[in-house]
Amino acid sequence: MKKLSIFLAFLLFVAFQAAAQMQISGTVTGASDGLPIPGVSVVVNGMETIGTTTDIDGKYSITVPSEATELVYSFIGMVNQQVAINGRTVIDVVLEDEVMEMDEVIVVAYGTQIKEAKTGAVTTVTSDDLQTDATDSPAKMLKGKMAGVQINATSGQPGGSTQVRIRGFSSINAGMEPLYVVDGVPIQNESYLYAGGGSDPEEGNDILSTLNPNDIESMTVLKDASAASIYGSRAANGVILITTKRGKAGETKFNFTAKHGWSTKTNDNGFRFMNPEEILKYHRDATYNAGLDPDDPADPSHFYPMSLLDGEQTNWWDEVYQTGETSEYELSVTGGNEKTKTYSSLSYFDQEGIKIGTGLERITxxxxMDHKVNDKLTFGTTLTGSTVEQETQPTSLAYANPFCAASGLLPWHNPYNEDGSFNTDLPSNSDSNPLQNVALNENVDKLYKFLGSAYLEFEIIDGLKLKSLNSYDFVESNGRSYRSPLTPDGEQGGGDLYTSNMINTTVTSSNTLNYLTNFNDEHYFNVLAGYEFQKNIFQQQTAQGSGIGTDIKYLDNASSGKDVGSFHYTWALQSFFGRLDYNYVGRYFFTGSIRTDGSSRFGADNRYGIFWSVGGSWNIHDEGFMSSLDMIDMLKIRASYGVNGNDAIGNYESYGVYGARTYNGLGGLAPDQLANPELTWEQNTTWNIGLDFTLYKRINGTLEYYQRVTSEMLLDQPLSYTTGFASIQKNIGEMLNKGIEVALDVDILKDGDFDWSVGMNIAYNKVELTDLATEEDFITD
Structure with missing residues (x-):
């Protein structure tokens, strides 16, 4: 009887426990695609020790106590949901993607900033706004996107250098290109000339063509002193910050993109060439006017009979231009968790230019990777490698340039002989057949680039962070230029070959302390202090030879004209900088920055320069007197003033240079360049006034007025001939640059996944040379 009582009591206890618990099951899916989500955390609200996760099919099952009222569903990258149980045993849940307001945060120098806190002229375009067409350079993606930013492709050849001008010109003899900063690393955007050794920058390749445009998350342009002065001597022409995509927590996502397109030269109807009849009439009239007979075969150079129109006519422009073709394929992978996030991509790009004999092939x-060790320590790496092979044609005004040669050829000259060989009987063009030049000559450059960086961020105390970013930038370029002995350019030397190997390395170390604090939730301070060091080493070896036939196109086959050369230089930059950002109740903002740069390019007396800026802004829309104006969502006025510099000069311009000479059979040294110890930085003093507004939550606009004065401008000052030199560069000129910028964007329609918006921008810029500092003339006779 006793045993029976114990057994009945046990059964009652089990029944009571079963009544005190319940089993809940269900499926969790995503709102965007309706697919099941594995790994979703499901816990009892207020009882975090009771929980489970969804399986690979998004299903879950959990036993909850009777007092449980809610379940919490959470997954990285999605909005958490609290769902009431209400006695249900099956609960299916749909999770929404978490939408981050990334447009409220913009990338600025050495960090990020809330958009409403900006005091300077800063414009950002994200990957959503950048063009989706396949392009060979990220710089070209900015064309038409920003007021005051002018983009020009200098040669029209794939991979050719791109000219970028921010708010016009700021110098004559110093560089005018902006500074490019990729993921916090300043890079050298030099145009590496093709192996032919020409000095025309149009014949170079754009180092930005080594970047995959599809890897870019955003591009931010710093236009005025307040935004750019913290980059000091390299910010005279503005700064372009390029931020690449990084991993996001969540399930691993694969994305494959394929693009194919065609391109043709711009419609040239406004630049009409004469037809064959008009060309012949022109030559006949000119011959008559010279007192000669165009029908007299005894004078071949002036023989232009009407029978020339009887044969087949050639449009030489159609012969040297073609329909270009572009293909691009990319595979990217992104994913991670709360600790580690990664983004990887592999891209192939191939472009055939609209000019014959031009093209670009790129693999990137x-x-x-970003990894959070704990709440205090984070580190990450950025690694990118690329190979670029570029085929070019000369762009100088010479017959080796097929497009220059085509402009002088007459339509009754056929490019081919009857046997299919190239026609070289072209007296109007020094017998230079552009199709033969392209087919037999070579202009190829192969470029290899690696950019690797690693950062470490440590929070010392609450609000105080130390960050160290170190990078290594490596570029190698191998060029080859061959002139066939069957072409006029290579005929005299019996075939000429010029080769070049260039290696350019840059090491950068940037270290910052950043402190954020606030008082009474009214006064907010962000203080930045940093040290940066950058060193560049450039070396180049060249070799050339003549007498090289068409079979073995290598220098060891050269029979004459063998020559070698080398070139080496190095420069370094050391910098200390700081910035203070202050805002009061999110309404009044102030920014001040200062930077000291020391450059090896200048003499000891002027090696260091100090550059600074101040700026402020006022969010007028937050004032009480604006509350009744419902149409105005945002209204901000900004003003800034500051000084930055320009160090884009030769690496040894301030030094006296001697070169090797031979006299009377004896070797020696002679001055090649005068010492110039007083040479110093060009300085740009800039002030800027801006107005930002948003109306009816649809109309966004910006108005800017700026004025920039370039002082200490580098100009050539004539010298007395008794010095042995014609001139020397001195800081004696002045230039005034001013302008107005207007940008307007309108969201016409937003309906779910469909957006329709239009935008426009207008810029006016005027540059005036105000002082050439001409001194008294020297007596030269």
Whole structure:
């Protein structure tokens, strides 16, 4: 009887426990695609020790106590949901993607900033706004996107250098290109000339063509002193910050993109060439006017009979231009968890230019990683490698340039002989057949680039962070230029070959302390202090030879004209900088920055320069007197003033240079360049006034007025001939640059996944040379 009582009591206890618990099951899916989500955390609200996760099919099952009222569903990258149980045993849940307001945060120098806190002229375009067409350079993606930013492709050849001007010109003899900063690393955007050794920058390749445009998350342009002065001597022409995509927590996502397109030269109807009849009439009239007979075969150079129109006519422009073709394929992978996030991509790009004999082939590989060790320590790496092979044609005004040669050829000259060989009987063009030049000559450059960086961020105390970013930038370029002995340019030397190997390395170390604090939730301070060091080493070896036939196109086959050369230089930059950002109740903002740069390019007396800026802004829309104006969502006025510099000069311009000479059979040294110890920085003093507004939550606009004065401008000052030199560069000129910018964007329609918006921008810029500092003339006779 006793045993029976114990057994009945046990059964009652089990029944009571079963009544005190319940089993809940269900499926969790995503709102965007309706697919099941594995790994979703499901816990009892207020009882975090009771929980489970969804399986690979998004299903879950959990036993909850009777007092449980809610379940919490959470997954990285999605909005958490609290769902009431209400006695249900089956609960299916749909999770929404978490939408981050990334447009409220913009990338600025050495960090990020809330958009409403900006005091300077800063414009950002994200990957959503950048063009989706396949392009060979990220710089071209900015064309038409920003007021005051002018983009020009200098040669029209794939991979050719791109000219970028921010708010016009700021110098004559110093560089005018902006500074490019990729993921916090300043890079050298030099135009590496093709192996032919020409000095025309149009014949170079754009180092930005080594970047995959599809890897870019955003591009931010710093236009005025307040935004750019913290980059000091390199910010005279503005700064372009390029931020690449990084991993996001969540399930691993694969994305494959394929693009194919065609391109043709711009419609040239406004630049009409004469037809064959008009060309012949022109030559006949000119011959008559010279007192000669165009029908007299005894004078071949002036023989232009009407029978020339009887044969087949050639449009030489159609012969040297073609329909270009572009193909691009990319695979990217992104994913991670709360600790580690990664982004990787592999891209192949191939472009055939609209000019015959031009093209670009590029392969890029990228891997970005961020890892959070704990709440205090984070580190990450950015690794990117690329190979670029570029085929070019000369762009100088010479017959080796097929497009220059085509402009002088007459339509009754056929490019081919009857046997299919190239026609070289072209007296109007020094017998230079552009189709033969392209087919037999070679202009190829192969470029290899690796950019690797690693950062470490440590929170010392609450609000105080130390960050160290170190990078290594490596570029190698191998060029080859061959002139066939069957072409006029290579005929005299019996075939000429010029080769070049260039290696350019840059090491950068940037270290910052950043402190954020606030008082009474009214006064907010962000203080930045940093040290940066950058060193560049450039070396180049060249070799050339003549007498090289068409079979073995290598220098060891040269029979004459063998020559070698080398070139080496190095420069370094050391900098200390700081910035203070202050805002009061999110309404009044102030920014001040200062930077000291020391450059090896200048003499000891002027090696260091100090550059600074101040700026302020006022969010007028937050004032009480604006509350009744419902149409105005945002209204901000900004003003800034500051000084930055320009160090884009030769690496040894301030030094006296001697070169090797031979006299009377004896070797020696002679001055090649005068010492110039007083040479110093060009300085740009800029002030800017801006107005930002948003109306009816649809109309966004910006108005800017700026004025920039370039002082200490580098100009050539004539010298007395008794010095042995014609001139020397001195800081004696002055230039005034001013302008107005207007940008307007309107969201016409937003309906779910469909957006329709239009935008426009207008810029006016005027540059005036105000002082050439001409001194008294020297007596030269």
């Amino acid at each position: 590989l990228r891997s970005n």
